[in-house]
């Protein structure tokens with residue numbers, strides 16, 4: 001697979017998001033996930049993305065255990081600052097001592113001496129970002145982490161953090177249906193030499209055509225709480241997929257490949273990390289790097305699916321409070 005620059009690393013143009021192997025979208029199968037991980041490395045994916053949050057440590061353990069013999073073949077990215085609290089619930093905590101403890105636990109789970117790219121998963125509004133980034137910088141100096149990143153922060157926060165310690169990557173949502181990064185983050189990353197890692201580049205499966213009936217999502221699937229997957233919003237969004245599928249048909253590619261090719265076409269500093277726990281999707285998505293989109297196709301896609309044509313905000317109101325990114329208003 002062709003490669004992209006991620007700070008001092010050269011990684012595959014597409015990374016592999018590992019979240020759904022342990023978290024978020026239904027009931028994953030560890031054996032199938034392990035096969036998907038091995039297949040990804042065999043195909044040339046060299047960037048794996050995980051977090052302490054995913055499965056509350058289970059995802060890091062899965063990667064560490066499955067790929068312990070292949071650690072030299074991939075750049076390992078994980079995240080701290082969001083995990084399970086004493087009550088067993090998801091919580092954000094950016095205090096330096098908590099981040100350092102999370103890192104130490106992650107190194108055990110990942111069975112590695114150092115994490116290549118360690119992100120602050122969310123900025124804790126009670127802790128100045130300088131303090132949290134200071135803790136990550138100390139991890140770099142201690143050799144536990146090689147480089148650091150941030151997730152879902154505003155351009156202002158990104159610049160502040162970059163002033164404390166060089167930031168290698170900003171990881172935020174970006175896809176045809178989540179264009180918020182276009183307000184300023186993509187340009188700021190380009191200016192500062194920071195890679196933009198695009199999470200949920202398939203619109204959490206929607207743009208791949210994987211969700212046709214949101215009422216069939218598993219009871220604990222987190223997409224049930226996302227406005228775009230709910231009621232009238234979902235019906236309106238579904239109507240956009242016919243035109244999208246038609247364009248994919250013209251190009252003889254799948255909708256997932258088209259969605260990924262669009263993200264790849266938005267800038268050389270952008271690295272999409274499609275998530276899957278299935279080997280067949282790992283294979284299908286890898287071929288997206290070979291889908292070339294001409295100016296006319298890019299224009300048609302832009303006009304079809306964008307922040308004005310998509311119905312519903314990307315997060316519910318409570319989760320929206322946790323993030324700092326610049327947001328387009330959701331279409332009604």
Ligand SMILES: NC(=O)c1ccc[n+]([C@@H]2O[C@H](COP(=O)([O-])OP(=O)(O)OC[C@H]3O[C@@H](n4cnc5c(N)ncnc54)[C@H](OP(=O)(O)O)[C@@H]3O)[C@@H](O)[C@H]2O)c1
Pocket residue numbers: 016017018019020021025049050121151152171172198199200201202203204205206208209210256257273274275276277278281282284285
């Ligand atoms: N920093 C953050 O706050 C944050 C937030 C969310 C995600 N992430 C990271 O970004 C990664 C990707 O995001 P995501 O998983 O939320 O969303 P995504 O990549 O947009 O979509 C993932 C969904 O699409 C399905 N899928 C993947 N390839 C497919 C294909 N070719 N055809 C049909 N369906 C396909 C997956 O199914 P299966 O899982 O069933 O295979 C999964 O349900 C995550 O794994 C995680 O590492 C980070």
